[in-house]
Amino acid sequence: MRVISAIFWKEFKGYFLSPVAYVVLTGFTAISGWLFYQLLNYFIRITNMMSGYMVKGQIIREWTIVDDIMGPLYKNLSLFLIILVPGITMRLFSEEKKLKTEELLLTCPIRMGQVVIGKYLASLALLILMLIPVGVYLAIILKYGTEPDIGALVAGYLGLFLVAFALTAVGIFASSLTENQIISFFVCAVIGLFFFSIGLAARSVETITVFSRRMDLSEFFRQLSLFEHYSNMVAGRIQITDLVYFLLMIVFFLFSAWVNVGSARWA
Amino acid sequence: MIEVEHLTKFYGEIRGIEDVSFKIGKGEIVGLLGPNGSGKTTTMRILVCYMPATDGRAKVAGFDVETESMEVRKRIGYLPEHPPLYNEMTVRAYLDFVGRLRGLSKKEIPSGIERVVEVCALSPVIDRIIGQLSKGFRQRVGLAQALIHNPEVLILDEPTIGLDPKQNADIRALIKSLAGTHTIILSTHILPEVTLTCERVIIIHQGRIVADARLSELTKEQNLEQAFLKLVGFESAESEGKLREG
Numbered sequence: 262m263r264v265i266s267a268i269f270w271k272e273f274k275g276y277f278l279s280p281v282a283y284v285v286l287t288g289f290t291a292i293s294g295w296l297f298y299q300l301l302n303y304f305i306r307i308t309n310m311m312s313g314y315m316v317k318g319q320i321i322r323e324w325t326i327v328d329d330i331m332g333p334l335y336k337n338l339s340l341f342l343i344i345l346v347p348g349i350t351m352r353l354f355s356e357e358k359k360l361k362t363e364e365l366l367l368t369c370p371i372r373m374g375q376v377v378i379g380k381y382l383a384s385l386a387l388l389i390l391m392l393i394p395v396g397v398y399l400a401i402i403l404k405y406g407t408e409p410d411i412g413a414l415v416a417g418y419l420g421l422f423l424v425a426f427a428l429t430a431v432g433i434f435a436s437s438l439t440e441n442q443i444i445s446f447f448v449c450a451v452i453g454l455f456f457f458s459i460g461l462a463a464r465s466v467e468t469i470t471v472f473s474r475r476m477d478l479s480e481f482f483r484q485l486s487l488f489e490h491y492s493n494m495v496a497g498r499i500q501i502t503d504l505v506y507f508l509l510m511i512v513f514f515l516f517s518a519w520v521n522v523g524s525a526r527w528a
Numbered sequence: 529m530i531e532v533e534h535l536t537k538f539y540g541e542i543r544g545i546e547d548v549s550f551k552i553g554k555g556e557i558v559g560l561l562g563p564n565g566s567g568k569t570t571t572m573r574i575l576v577c578y579m580p581a582t583d584g585r586a587k588v589a590g591f592d593v594e595t596e597s598m599e600v601r602k603r604i605g606y607l608p609e610h611p612p613l614y615n616e617m618t619v620r621a622y623l624d625f626v627g628r629l630r631g632l633s634k635k636e637i638p639s640g641i642e643r644v645v646e647v648c649a650l651s652p653v654i655d656r657i658i659g660q661l662s663k664g665f666r667q668r669v670g671l672a673q674a675l676i677h678n679p680e681v682l683i684l685d686e687p688t689i690g691l692d693p694k695q696n697a698d699i700r701a702l703i704k705s706l707a708g709t710h711t712i713i714l715s716t717h718i719l720p721e722v723t724l725t726c727e728r729v730i731i732i733h734q735g736r737i738v739a740d741a742r743l744s745e746l747t748k749e750q751n752l753e754q755a756f757l758k759l760v761g762f763e764s765a766e767s768e769g770k771l772r773e774g
Contacts, residue, residue, distance in 0.1 A: 267628035271617075278616040365612035365673070368576045369629040370601035 264371045268379025269386075272353065276387050281352075285345055285387070290394045293338055297398045300330045326406045327413045327497065331399070335417040335495050338395065339424045339488075343457065346425065347449035349387055350432025351442045353380045354522060358440035377519045381433050388425045395421065413497025420494030423507040427487065428453050430514035437521040453487075456510075460486030529554045529681060529711040530575065535584035537570050544570035545735040547584070552728075554680075555708045559726035559743075560715040563760055567735040568715040569609060572683050575713070576606040589680055602631060605679035609686050611670025615659030619650060619669055622658055623676055630677040644672040647702065664695040671699070675706075682706065684714040688721060700725050719752050733760040 276282035304324065313320035322328075357363040366376055399418055402409055428449070435448035463482035470476070483489050487510070490503040530552040537544035545567035552558050560568045574581045575588060577597040585592060591599040614622055620641065627637040645651050648668040653661055658669060667687070674682060687703065688696045703725050706712060716722060722729055722743070729746060731739040738759045739746065746755050 263628060263631075267625060271614075271621075271625050274621075275614075275616060360612070360615070361608065361610040362612040362614060364578060364606075364608045364610075365626070366629070368578050368601060368604070368606050369626075370598045370631055371629055 264375040265379040265382070268376055269383045272380050272383030273386055276349075276383070281349065282387060282390075285349060286391055289341065289345060289391045292341065293334070293395055293398070296337055297330075297334055300334055304330050326402055326409045327417070327495075331402060331414050331417055332495050334395075334398065335421050336492070339421060339491060340457070342421075342425050342428055343450055343453040345391070346384075346388070346428040346432050346453070347435065347446040349384050350429055350436055350449060351445040352436070353384065353433060354436040354518070355440050355442045355445045359442075373522045374519050377433065377437075377515055377522060381429060381515060384429050384432070385426060388429060389422070392422060392425060410497060413495075416497050416499050417495040419499075420491050420503075423494070423504075424487065424491050427456075427507050427510040427514075430511040430518075431456075434514040434518040434521070437518040456485070456487040458486075458488070460489045463489075529556075529589060530713070531585075531587040532571075532575070533585045535571065535574060535586055536582050537567075537574060537579075538582045543735050545732070548732070548735075548737055549584075550730055550737065550740055552711060552713065554711055556728060557703070557707050557712045557714070557726045559722035559729045560713055560732065561719070561722060561729050561756060562715075562717065562732035564717060566732045566760075568732055569685055570735075571732065572606075572685050572713065572715060576604050576683055577601055602677070603680045605674035605677065605682045607670050607674040607682075607684045607687055609689070611666055612673070613658045613666060613669060615657070617658055619654050619656060619658060619661075619672075622669065623672060626673045627676050632677055640676050640678070643678075644675045647675060647705075648672040649698070664691050667691060667695070667699070671702070680711060682710050682712045682714075684712065686716055687714055688716070688718070696721075719756060723747070723752055731756060731759050 304326075307329075308324050311320070313323035315321070354363075357366065366373075395418065399414055402414065403411060431452045432445075432449040435452065436442075436445045438448060439445050459482050463479045463486065466478040466482060469478050484502075484506075487506075490506045493500060493503050530550075532551070533549050535548040536546050548567070548571060560571065562568050573579050575586055575593060577593050577600055580594055585594075587593070588600045589603045591603075593600050614625075617625065623641045623644065624637055627640055632640055645654055648671055650665070650668060650672055653665050653669075658666065661669065667689075671684070671687065674684070684703070688699050691699065700721070703712060703714065714725070726743060728742050729739070729752075730737060739755070743752070746752065750758075
């Protein structure tokens, strides 16, 4: 525990000793605030004109706060995370390799698992700080919105955290692969994009036959997609399968990072 | 204190060291000598549990480096060739961090920092950012890092590389002052260095030990440089040249 906390504080303070934390925190707050304002503004304009989505003079869906303000906000912010999270995690192990400080960690009486967890928690702490302002927008909606669906709004907010946590695990893994921070950034971003976009493929693939067994690939891709699971939460459905999906992502990538860091000594 | 038996390390096909054996008693200062790429760093890295050996065994303070690596790590202070420094931290924060990693308790850390700052003469820079320090101070912070937990065994990989003569003498004096209470292995390819600090030398060449003797024995008939060149096979080449010339 002491080792984890030592690593945690070193990394967490490290974010504030370099411009990283300030850039990320102000940047994200500014962009998300602007986005929230625009969505809110647009929502007010369209609700003044008509009460729902109209096709041929008939309203087929009413405007709701969840579907037309917070849903799009959450989904857009999750896309920002694909760029911001690698920026936060890229240096964690890459820099240790580059500056040879890894040699200190590998020869101290500590377990590499403790190092991975300490670093993971440090970047989570920064991300939590970053996502707190989004809670302010949520609070504004809850206070001034008419009959908001509280459950759905909170579920979406939690979903945003889970996406951030999963991407951070991917980022730690990417950082453990290379001493080059730029490569580490892109590996994380590409894996992130893969898990976000694989759901799009689900629509175009059909059932295939492998060894005379029929497999529904489209369902498989959909289940693999981070965005699908996240969308469920944004729509207000908290399901065990979605939570398990995020948990598995985190465990899998942290485990891979741990194996990777330890493998430095096999050479 | 340190027992190494038939230690062998291959990096894939490339030989790092082969069949290296030696014993070092408590309180000895031993110089590990050898040309560049001879296997000094490899030997040290195995002793500090940085990487496992391909074959053979090594024990530090009675603990096996492979099976009881945590016990070994607690008892070793290690200064790698590149001091492992975090440039954005202050010296104090860095030593505090290493102290925690080394398993010192909250109470032990301030006194540990005080001790190493005193020993390594770091008080003028204690609150400065490591990234701004000169090479000499960086090296001393690296040494302070290795001493923070007052280890029984010190392993120093080229501790005086890149220092000016004054700093060099300081570090040497420091190492000498640690003798007796600490067992020290230091590697170098700067020969005068060894004569000034070590009692015993182990010369490694192409991954094998070619000499292991007290300094006084080795330099009985010739100076260390001649002995060294002869052992690493340089002398024969030179005399061959002379023959051809003749």
